[in-house]
Amino acid sequence: QVQLVESGGGLVQAGGSLRLSCTASGRFFSINDMAWYRQAPGKQRELVARINSGGYTNYADSVKGRFTISRDNAKNTVYLQMNSLKPEDTAVYYCYADTGLRGYWGQGTQVTVSS
Numbered sequence: 027q028v029q030l031v032e033s034g035g036g037l038v039q040a041g042g043s044l045r046l047s048c049t050a051s052g053r054f055f056s057i058n059d060m061a062w063y064r065q066a067p068g069k070q071r072e073l074v075a076r077i078n079s080g081g082y083t084n085y086a087d088s089v090k091g092r093f094t095i096s097r098d099n100a101k102n103t104v105y106l107q108m109n110s111l112k113p114e115d116t117a118v119y120y121c122y123a124d125t126g127l128r129g130y131w132g133q134g135t136q137v138t139v140s141s
Contacts, residue, residue, distance in 0.1 A: 028130040045105060050123050061076040062075050063119070064120065074119070076095070077096065094109075117136075118134040
């Protein structure tokens with residue numbers, strides 16, 4: 027079993043920045059992919075950014091050039107640096123981790139960007 031604890035969400039003005047963190051704990055051998063998803067009211071959950079254990083990353087087109095995903099494998103932690111935030115980035119952001127056996131979700135953290 028893996029537990030994911032997210033932090034760093036909040037309210038920010040458009041153009042501002044936030045940094046999300048997610049730390050995995052529990053019983054697992056290793057974590058392969060880690061990712062951030064988001065879900066806005068009335069919309070489906072969508073992938074924001076993903077990073078594998080080797081550091082390879084991919085991003086949604088809507089956040090390229092503004093968001094950066096990174097991870098510290100020694101701490102089992104993934105980060106999402108969000109810059110130049112826009113009101114359309116408002117959503118609940120979920121951390122995701124894949125151990126190779128199954129995937130796990132965090133509880134979500136609210137990000138609200140005011141115009």
